[in-house]
Amino acid sequence: MPAHVVLSDITKSYGSHTVIAETSIAVAEGQFVSILGPSGCGKSTMLSMIAGLDFPTTGTVSTGGRPVLGPGPDRGMVFQDHALLPWLTARGNIEFGLKSARPELDRAERTRVADRYLGQVGLAHAAHLRPSRLSGGMQQRVGIARAFAIDPEILLLDEPFGALDALTRRELQLQLLDIWEASRRTVLMVTHDVDEAILLSDRVLVMGHGPSATVIADIAVDAPRPRHGDGFDDTFDKQVAGLRHKLIELLGNN
Template sequence: MTDSTVTINEITKSYGTTTIIAPTSVTVEEGEFVCLLGPSGCGKSTILSMVAGLSFPSTGSVSAGDEVITGPGADRGMVFQNHALLPWMTARGNIEFGLKSARPEYSSSERRTIATQWLEKVNLSHAAERRPARLSGGMQQRVGLARAFAIDPSILLLDEPFGALDALTRRQLQLQLLQVWEASRRTVVMVTHDVEEAILLADRVLVMAPSPDSTVIADIRIDIPRPRMEDEQGEHAGRKAELRQQLLDLLQH
C-alpha cells in the first residue's frame, strides 16, 4: 500500500471576493481516523472534496503521501451522504462497477469475487441481487461503504455518510465501519456535525470555525480507548463528558 498520509498545506478557498476557507494546514497520519467537525457551511465538505480530487484550493496544496492531488485516484475511496448508487444496477453490480472504474486491471471474475466478499463483510449477501430501490437507507449506505472499501483505497473519505439515517441504523453502521476500519487500518477523513459521532469514531477531531474565513481552530485527540460504548457510568464516562463539553464549547464560540 502506498503512503496514505494526507497533508493539507496552507490551503484557501475563495469564491469571488469571499474567502470561504482561510489559510489552513493539517496533517492526517497514515492509519489515523480523523473527523472534521463544524457548523454547516464552514467548508468541511469542501476540504474533503479537495482530498478526493473533486475540487481544488484557491491557494496552497493537498497531498496524498508525496504526491500533490490533481484529481481523483484509486488510492482514495469516497462515501457520500447520498449513497450515489446507480439505480439500474444491483448491489453487487454497483460494487463491481466501482471496481471496473478504479481497478481496470481486475478481470470480471476477480471483480465478482471481491464484490461478494465485501457484501459478506457488511452483512448484505442476501441482498446482492437487489437494486437500490429495494434496499433500505441503511442497506444502501452499507453498499456504498462496501464499494469504497472494495477498491482497496489507502485513504477513505466519508462525507456525513450516516447523517440521513435514523439513530439505531446510524449506530449500527458506525460500529460496522469501526470493525472494518480496525481490520484494515486505512487512513480515514470523515466530515460530521455530530459531536457524539466524532467522539465514538475518531482518533482526532479537527474543529472548524464558521465561514467566511473558516479554518481549523482546534485539534482534539480523543484519548478514550476503544471500544467506546454509550455507557455514561463506565470507567471513561468522566473523560467522555469533558471531551463532549470541550467540543460543544468550541462549536458554540
C-alpha cells in the first residue's frame, strides 16, 4: 500500500532548543495511526506540520506524494478546542467550511451535506443551534462533522476528546469509528490515552520524552475490526491486554 503521509528526517527547533529530533514516519492510505506520548514531546507539532500550519526546521513533509507548503482541502483537522464560529449555527459552521473547501457545491448542496454529517454524529435535531447552546460534547461532534463533510483525503485529530468526560468521550470514539469505517480516510490522531489509541488505531507511534523527542516504537494493533460495542468488551480486552501493558511500559520507561 503506497505511503499517503510521509515525514522524512524532520526536526523542529526554536533557536537552540530542539523539540523534535530527526524523525521519519510513513502512513499508508486508509490507515488510522495514533501518535502517543508525554506532554511536550512534539506530537501536536508534527500534526501541525502535516496540516501545513507549521514547518520542520530540517527534513520534508509530503501528502499524496506532494510537498506540504501550507493548508489544503486534502487535509481536515479537528482540535481539542472545537474552534466553532460562535455566530453561526451548527449547520452554518459546517456550511462555512464547505464553502471554502468545496466551492463547487451550491447552497442547497452544502445544506444537504451539512445535514447528512450532523445526522451521522447524532445532531440532526440541533442543526439550528449556535455553539453557546450546545454542550462540550455536542460542540465537538459538530467539529468532527465539519471535518468529515469537507471530504478530506487525510483527517488530523489533535486530542479531539481530551476535554470531555469519560462517558461522552467513549460515545464520540465509537461514532468516529462508525464514520471512519464507512469512508476509510487516512487518519493521524494525537492522544495521551493508551486505551483510546488501541481502540481506534491500526498502528500506534510512541514518542519519547522531550526535548529532542522522536518516535521510539511503531506498534501494530492486530485486534480485528470492526471494534464496536459498549467500550472494551471482555474479548477485546483480553486481545489487547498485552499491547496495553507494552504501551504503558514504553511511556513509563523512556
